[in-house]
Amino acid sequence: MECFTHNKTPLFFLVLLATLTNVALGQGTRVGFYRTSCPRVEAIVQSAVDAANRANPGVPPGLVRMFFHDCFVNGCDASILITGPGSERTAPPNSLLRGFEIIDAAKTELERVCPGVVSCADILAIAARDSVLLAGGIARWPVPLGRRDGLVSRAADTANLPAFNDAVNVQIRKFSEKGLNTQDLVTLSGAHTIGTAACALFSYRLYNFNNTNGPDPSIDTTFLPTLRNLCPNGGDGTRRVALDTGSENRFDNSYFSNLRNRRGVLESDQLLWSDPTTQRLVQRFLGVRGLLGLTFNVEFARSMVRMGNIEVKTGTQGEIRRVCSAIN
Template sequence: MRGRTSNNVIVSRLIVVVLLALQGASLVHGQVGTCVGFYSQTCPRVESIVRSTVQTHFESNPTIASGLLRMHFHDCFVHGCDASVLIEGTNTERTAPPNRLLRGFEVIEDAKAKLEVACPGIVSCADILALAARDSVFLTKGQSWQVPTGRRDGRVSLDSDAANLPAFNDSIDVQKQKFAEKGLDTKDLVVLAGGHTIGTAACRLFSYRLYNFTTSGNGADPTIDPAFLPQLRALCPQNGDRTRRVGLDPGSQNRFDTSYFYNLMKGRGVLESDQKLWTDASTKTFVKRFLGVTAFNVEFGRSMVKMSNIDVKTGTQGEIRKICSAIN
């Protein structure tokens, strides 16, 4: 009886492993990807440790949520989701112009230090970042989702590789091309842009829309709501502080909701790349769809999972860093 019970236990565990793999596994460029519950046996407290760490930092600085979400996006679009953006050093991704204003590195390092005590050498920095991004959305009143894990950390980080990140002034065609190169479609583009419902942008990224965009009339981008223009100009004077930050979702920059899409409809998108989502027919359809809270929350989780599986390193690829800011 004892032998039979032991065998039953083994079979049950194998079934659990298979079910977890079927639930969360994905094929990425021919490689078996991540799965929900990857650390269930090796580090069962991983999600609670990351969650509590993010919450502690969030309570002292709520703006850290948008920083972590943006960092995960910037990581995945260069070399895939492998935490290469976290590596410090000369000419690393972290020093590239699009990444110089990224925030939240200390949160990931804090979570990593705690996980190295709980289960040393097990959890990748790439997985910590993916989990922290999800927790950031939840803490700002967005809907949570299951995060597949099992990523490994990359060993390459070059500033030149970050040159092709989506930019604030990209046309819709360019945006769609950059997303398509990562296996993401037009719906993913609009959904993930909706992450701008939290966070801010420096005046230098959009002030050109306020004064010198055209050579006629008032010189402003004609897609900007005329009633909104004076507000933006007051926040970003023509010869003012170009580092001053303005909410990307005016009136709701600290809450994860659908007001971002309503603002696009009103001509109140702060970044040119955002406002173009409303003026281009191919993306406008999705903007209209995501005016509903439920549809957006569900699709955001799906697109985040899809994005988080871009070119992931698994198995024996890459490494598990001891600290997130340096290669072993």
């Protein structure tokens, strides 16, 4: 997919991007929140993400996933960053999250330049946007800012996170509980166009699906040997496999083509094609170039803004942490 940049972005694309900020109205966040109090905030976060990405191209999916996991638990308040016994970070769904040191690096520099001003929650929101850009997504969409950091982080609260084996109706319900609709579900699932998953999360589909002693019949039979070779029966469950075969480091819409071709790695992903409610939305994003690919990029940006406003704390709520891993 073509990567649109500022100097080649079509006018209608700019108009669509301009509408994204309207999604944030009434949520207490706004674009340009730090314009006078810390004008370099976005440049500083981008620098930290860029430096980490140069050392490890696997950084972008990690930061996007971290943002998702933060927002779905007590809102986008950086509670995922807290360390200590019983914190969200210790919960099984978060055990493989990575990129915490990048947020810490950005926070350290921001505390030097603008002490006590920028929340860790806003740093994470900016970093997630910049990660998509680094992976080949659209030119930077405006991120509404002004979040405050939360004061609670409990592993038990992660029970509502969407799971790798959730049925479509369960996925829809979990998104709806956070004010997101079915289109947001399909669009944000498209983040799996980058990144990997551990064999432990899907190997049950390869050998003994639903106690049948056979594979999940929704897996393409020509793709099954590839997955079994990567994840041998009884093998190392921590071994990681690309979620978007052939394009794991590129933010494009080939993820949706893989679902159509029955090559979704996670059961929850493949079910989006099997269910008529979500299949029509997957079909919207199919294609290889031009407007179809652009549609996914624009809708992804829109859904990221919507997700970024889940249960945000603003004004006098919460706090501005001095370090992101601990409450003041």
